[in-house]
Amino acid sequence: MGSATSSMAAKFAFFPPDPPSYKLYVDESSGKMKMSDVSHQTENVDVMKLSTKRGNEIVAMFVKNQSATLTLLYSHGNAADLGQMCHIFTELSHHLGVNLMGYDYSGYGQSSGKPSEQDTYADIEAAYKCLEEKYEVKEEDTILYGQSVGSGPTVEFATRLPGLRAVILHSPILSGLRVMYPVKKTFWFDIYKNIDKIPLVNCPVLVIHGTEDEVVDFSHGKQLWELCNEKYEPLWLKGGNHCNLELYPEYLRHLKKFISAIEKIPRLQNVTQLKTDQVDASSNSSDNKDKARSSIDHKEKPRSSTGQREKSRLSTDNRDKSRTSTDKRERSRRSIDRSGKPRNSTDQMEKARNSFDRLGDMVRSVGLCNVDCLKPTASEA
Template identity: 70%
Template sequence: MGAVTSSMAAKFAFFPPNPPSYGVTVDGATGKLRMTEVAEKENVDVLKVKTKRGTEIVAVYVKNPAAKLTLLYSHGNAADLGQMYDLFSELSNHLQVNLMGYDYSGYGQSTGKPSEQNTYADIEAAYECLKETYGVKEEEVILYGQSVGSGPTLDLGSRLSRLRAVVLHSPILSGLRVMYPVKRTYWFDIYKNIDKIPLVQCPVLVIHGTEDDVVDCSHGKQLWELCKEKYEPLWVKGGNHCDLELYPEYIKHLKKFILAIGKSGHLRNGSVPSMDQRDNAQNSTDCRPRQSTDQREKSRSSTDQREKPRVSTERREKSRVSTDKRERSRRSVDYAEKTNNIVEQPERARNSIDRFGDMMRSAVLCNIDCFKPVGTKV
């Protein structure tokens, strides 16, 4: 398997949306950059940031006047800023944080080509921009990594000792471990999160869907167990890889986490998890590792099975509602956050989701093949 896996890891596929979902122009009146194909907002800055590897990445900075903390968001493999734009605005609003999102080299209107090392330089450049342009201090930053974005998030997070917190959303143990249940780390593997997570000094929140058929829930579970400072994780019952924002417990739990680290300054409960944490971990039996390589590969070899998750995307597309309905759905956010039985009644809870649901149904934020190595037959 060594030669095969080495080749597969070396040819790890990145999936920037093609064509990009947005453009960047210069406003003739103000001289400022603006994004096309998205609604212009007064509280959003569009920037181009140079990296130490010679590329120029596009970033957006969403300002919230009530914010004390800043979220640095690293998105998934098959998304770009145009698709994430509405979600960024909603997160900034609901969590009361400033938020910077950026496109990796080769994504959206960022120059260069995507690679593991480039993504590390990309997040570092975005972080330096936060400090130098906006005066954000390290202890005010929350790193948020979704799927592949957990790689650059943990690379930077493992090197910063005063970070406020880290959020891992459907994270990977490593690139190779997504495809094969290997027990050790090989030199040719990429995004070796399993080796970096113990070096993170701040509180870590892990969010993962129990029915994730792209990155098994066991990845999130193992990363959580390796955290030095654990925070109560969220295992979204029935959640897949690309739909966790549709569940009301997602924003509710995330908001609870932001409030907790905002009040306490820095949590120190890593060695003794709360009763809720222990119960949550013990009840996460759906986060079992896949049984064998054969079963894993069998599930990936069927085109029909590979395409199956796309059906949910088509349903979400068909379920788009009119602008009027979208506006009415925004009023349900308070109800969604106050619902006490959302875990037991996920379908009912979905009906009460706020703007996140409508936004997510109108954007494709992931590709089911987002970890398929180049050259793999579909």
């Protein structure tokens, strides 16, 4: 098992730009933190450091749009950092009319630590916590955007947010291992098991993928879209590869269309609907038991209203015995229901979560390259 993990760690690796494309400094005139060698840092851009629950300090940037009602939390792809993404972030914020939070994973840019799957989960959580606490962004006004390897923390975090407004997956992966090999099942040592988690996402999902993607095959995006609960019209960019989708006019047009559609959805619709579904699912067995009780109650009411119990104790005793056996069956039914139906949906979610949570520290060093550096490895394999 240890050798398998080491082998996977050797094949899957994060590739932060080395050296980082920017440095941090404090502007004397404004007292604000800024990134050096980066243009497009206007006054509406905040740069900050955030602490994660795994002990790292990550760099994040928030682009404020005064007319925005929605906020994108953007998880970028591999071999990139905030210095390279800053221009794209400011342009997306402007053209889509949204606020945008971007962040560097642990070990990327000027973020401390070393990149790993579990650290990226802590990183996106820290960025979201900042949105909530510093910028007072609500869950139902948040859209998660995951590009390539960033689809991993995006999909995983989306399963934790029942009121999330929407998700955008840009050249997403089914899982780390499936980028390298066309496996048909999920192995314990795999990473970013999006194929198993995407059915747990209960908000509209837009998938964007290039048909000529040379790093993450087009089939990844298609299969993820097919597995979505709330499918939005996907964008399959003909001839698009892994790194140039933003250059297609259709890319921005489709994103605008999606944002416009999402803005028209009432803010609490997803939350209310999900809570209703959860209540319905958890009360199914209770409803069945109530129906059983109701039928028994109906039988008991005439019996108590006729006064026949005083006339025939023998008849009453027989009914009591019958009721006792009915109660035993009900208690048996309840125990089965408690151990069965109410837990089904929860168990499925827990099994899905446990399937990747139990990897733990065994695969902390396992990552995924989402650029051309994967190609030589694939050809060697």
